Amino acid sequence: MLPEHDQAWMGIALDLARVARRAGEVPVGALVVAGDAIVGRGHNASITTTDPTAHAEIVAIREAAGRSGSYRLVGATLYCTVEPCLMCLGALLHARIGRLVFGATEGRVSATTRLAELRDLGAEINHRFDIVGGVRAAEASALLLDFFRECRTVQRTPATLPPPANGEVPKWS
Secondary structure, three states: OOOHHHHHHHHHHHHHHHHHHHOOOOOOEEEEEEOOEEEEEEEOOHHHHOOOOOOHHHHHHHHHHHHHOOOOOOOOEEEEEEOOOHHHHHHHHHHOOOEEEEEEOOOOOOHHHHHHHHHHOOOOOOOOOEEEOOOOHHHHHHHHHHHHHHHHHHHOOHHHOOOOOOOOOOOOO
């Protein structure tokens, strides 16, 4: 049984994911909690900021580090609606996050699984943190599935594609 506070904190991360969706971003939300306080919030903003590193986790970690005055967030918990990618997982390691709680599993890469595999192969990664997955996963998955379904049906229909020029393959808008 998961702690009740994990459910509540994930609810806030899900709200942040909805903010991302309204902004036209992939709906992922994250927050950093130290003790009983939120010290960093973030949602995906790569498109609106034209910053490929503006993932929800990175945005939340940057805010938390700025507030704390240190890039080390020892003992803090990062809540994210989706399992972090490899870039974000690296940021968690460098920030010395104490615990990761995520919702939906990222099935293609599964960075947390890859991290465990690297350690099993002998990689000497000097920081470890607890990982809890699947917290409110159905809600997080539904946000993503709805978003990508909408992208496919609304934005990527043949009627919205520009006409081919000179035999070129049409590009997505």
